[in-house]
Amino acid sequence: MAPSAQSLPTSVSDEKYANVKWEELGFGFCRTDNMYVAKCKHGESFQEGKIVPYADIQISPCSAVLNYGQGLYEGLKAYRTEDGRIVLFRPDQNALRLQSGANRLCMPYPTVDQFVSAVKQVVLANKKWIPPPGRGTLYIRPILFGSGPILGSLPVPEYTFTVFACPVGRYHKDNAGLNLKIEDKFRRAFPSGTGGVKSITNYSPVWITLAEAKAKGFSDVLFLDAATGKNVEELFASNVFIVKVEERVVPVEDLLDAEEVFCTGTAAIVTTIASVTFKEKKTEFKTGDKTLAAKLFATLTDIHMGRVEDKKGWIVELTDATKPGLKL
Amino acid sequence: MAPSAQSLPTSVSDEKYANVKWEELGFGFCRTDNMYVAKCKHGESFQEGKIVPYADIQISPCSAVLNYGQGLYEGLKAYRTEDGRIVLFRPDQNALRLQSGANRLCMPYPTVDQFVSAVKQVVLANKKWIPPPGRGTLYIRPILFGSGPILGSLPVPEYTFTVFACPVGRYHKDNAGLNLKIEDKFRRAFPSGTGGVKSITNYSPVWITLAEAKAKGFSDVLFLDAATGKNVEELFASNVFIVKVEERVVPVEDLLDAEEVFCTGTAAIVTTIASVTFKEKKTEFKTGDKTLAAKLFATLTDIHMGRVEDKKGWIVELTDATKPGLKL
Known part of the structure; x- marks a missing residue:
């Protein structure tokens, strides 16, 4: 990762909220503090990655994603409930969809546990960017792509799995439908x-x-x-x-x-x-x-929002036990 | 661009050939000395870019190419003729194909002259990587992609046009067909x-x-x-x-x-x-x-290879007048 103006990950307990005008929040890119990065060589498996300050990604001009479109994305959200918990909604399903896509595009992929752990770490490392209840959500964007150089024939020598996040409001602005x-x-x-x-x-x-x-x-x-x-x-x-x-x-x-x-x-x-x-x-x-x-x-x-009971086991709550500091 | 071990563009007249075993050359990635980079903001036109040392590209994790596949590539070759000239084959046609693709993928694009000039500059800045006559060619790879961050709706704020090159041998190894x-x-x-x-x-x-x-x-x-x-x-x-x-x-x-x-x-x-x-x-x-x-x-x-006359105007010869130093 390139050096960033933000030299150290922001402590999640520094302050409760980032300086965002929550009432004006739309659905678009917003730079947050930290992201997750894991890399994997051809023929190997993804190992635990790490939280780093949000920064540009460095990849080969001849990388598989830039030249041949070898990439997948996922999208899920973290919610701040009215009683102050932070929850995810069925993140394992996103992990499984990513795995299916990786098979289709000839890429190795993180395990479901690695995927869900990475998502949790990114949420906690950007905790103050999660909007107040009812004002929006923290949209989480995992991407998996061929980052190594390739010209002509396979295999691609290196793959990257990255997760970043942005606070978002409504995607469609048309309230009347x-x-x-x-x-x-x-x-x-x-x-x-x-x-x-x-x-x-x-x-x-x-x-x-x-x-x-x-x-x-x-x-x-x-x-x-x-x-x-x-x-x-x-x-x-x-x-x-x-x-x-x-x-x-x-x-x-x-x-x-x-x-x-x-x-x-x-x-x-x-x-x-x-x-x-x-x-x-x-x-x-x-x-x-x-x-x-x-x-x-x-x-x-x-x-x-935690206002009604989840009877299906869809909600995954983030607790101190999932705090990045304890896992890294 | 990130700092590179190679701190200055290699002078094209330093030595005639790079240290390559030409007889073993296949069709694959090989790092060379220099590349061309031009960037363009949304709503603006591509201006003249520059030759920089070959290095990783830095792009936003939320870039259009990494998340939505907004990218095009071209491929053409530079040939060293038997009488010592360096030539391209119909590079304007690659420029026109790139423009057509850019319209299809909603991207701005370099003019034909900018494209051909960029290709020439990359060839001359990597001159010693052009194989001897009959031993291979210098494969030139222009790429155009959405490098700015985008989440949800258009437009993409920034585009990048890059050209790099690798010496190559035969693409298909099956000599018998x-x-x-x-x-x-x-x-x-x-x-x-x-x-x-x-x-x-x-x-x-x-x-x-x-x-x-x-x-x-x-x-x-x-x-x-x-x-x-x-x-x-x-x-x-x-x-x-x-x-x-x-x-x-x-x-x-x-x-x-x-x-x-x-x-x-x-x-x-x-x-x-x-x-x-x-x-x-x-x-x-x-x-x-x-x-x-x-x-x-x-x-x-x-x-x-310059062994027979080009009667169609397909060959574009690179001369000292196209030397990067004179144009930048």
Whole structure:
């Protein structure tokens, strides 16, 4: 790591909160104090990494990620509950998704325990950046990528697993529900591609359509499947749900006939979709307090905030026993 | 750039050749002396960059390329002719392809003149790494990527254009012609995707199939189209040609009926394909000195090496007027 203006990790007990205007918090990059870094050579396994001051990453110009897109990301959140605890929501599921993606992109990966431990360490090392209850969350971004140089043939000599975090507010700003453009030209994923894993290669190729849709005032895009162009897939960074439709292939017509539609994601949480526009024609759906989406959002947030009991074992609480100082 | 052991750019006239065993040169990464770096803020244009000592790149952990795969690469070669000149082959075409890809991935890009100038500067600043005539070439790798931090919504605040170079030998080691596996599960590109540009997102997603094929002894894979799974597309890093077939959609059956097949690419040059294996069945093609591929290889190499006249204006010669010192 390069030297940083911040020469030592901030003590988590220095002060309770960082100097952030919490009421103005959006969903964007914000530099925090510390990050986690672990490296792994080809043919070896990831060992315990370490917390270092947040700083630029140094990688080879010829690295696998810069030249061939070998990278994955994850996203999860730390919540400050109303009774003062700090909790995560099902972090083991993010670890398993990262492992699945690493297999798809030919990379070694951290164990579930290493992953969850790294996430906990990053949260505690940036504790004062966790927004007050109800004002936002600490978004945690683990990335795994080929950092060693490669030209021509495999293997990649080195991999890096890094975790950093940013305080965030709402991802979608449209409180009255999202207005989507159904994309009828660009596709996002295709059979046997990388649509099933959180590969970085799934994102930049569809920025062009997101930018076009946003320029026209839409909240987000809804992609159709590449094989037929007829079935509903997902939004840019969230899943789509149609109330009363089971998990199955969903033709656009079924979506247009729906009463209520919403999307879910770590960033999006549960967000009502107010309309979709397909080939210039706008179709509207139910919005407001009476929607299933509103109830789901309230229940999920109640679980995150510790207001209702977690009966599923989804909440992982961070305690002094997970303090980085004790583990490093 | 981080400090390097090499504190100053090597003078191109210090000595004629770097300490390389040219006869053992393969196609892989080799650290050279200098690289070119230019940066550009969102909303601005690329200005002239500079030659710096070859070193790791420093980028934000939250950069667009590491998290969302926003990156492109190019590949071209510098040749040392038998009469002692140093030449490039159609570098303007690489510049134009990079520009097309940058539009697709929502990035600003260098002008054609900036691109070609950067390539020339990198070649001259690494002159002693250009192999002797007939022993290999200097492979030049321009990369353009989103280096600024982004979480959630566009724009990306900063972009980086870097050019580095490595001496290389042959890309395919199979002198008797390539033995290909026709991939019948994984697809590479799909309509409206990024198959038409040199996006980094096109590579790591298909490493899994290349690794599988190489493990079984194949030279390379041949992809079929994602839409139908019936038509021939390309190899991992080169185009495919069937002798006597015009530029059109090519069903696998036409390929299997062919007399001679070869592939082309900056790295592959012109390489005979000896066989393809489709669903376990191997089909062989014509190989040896009498193939069209052998003649094309000889003619193209004669042009690169200055043994025959370039009547098309394809060769760009580097002279003292393109010496970095005079331009910076």
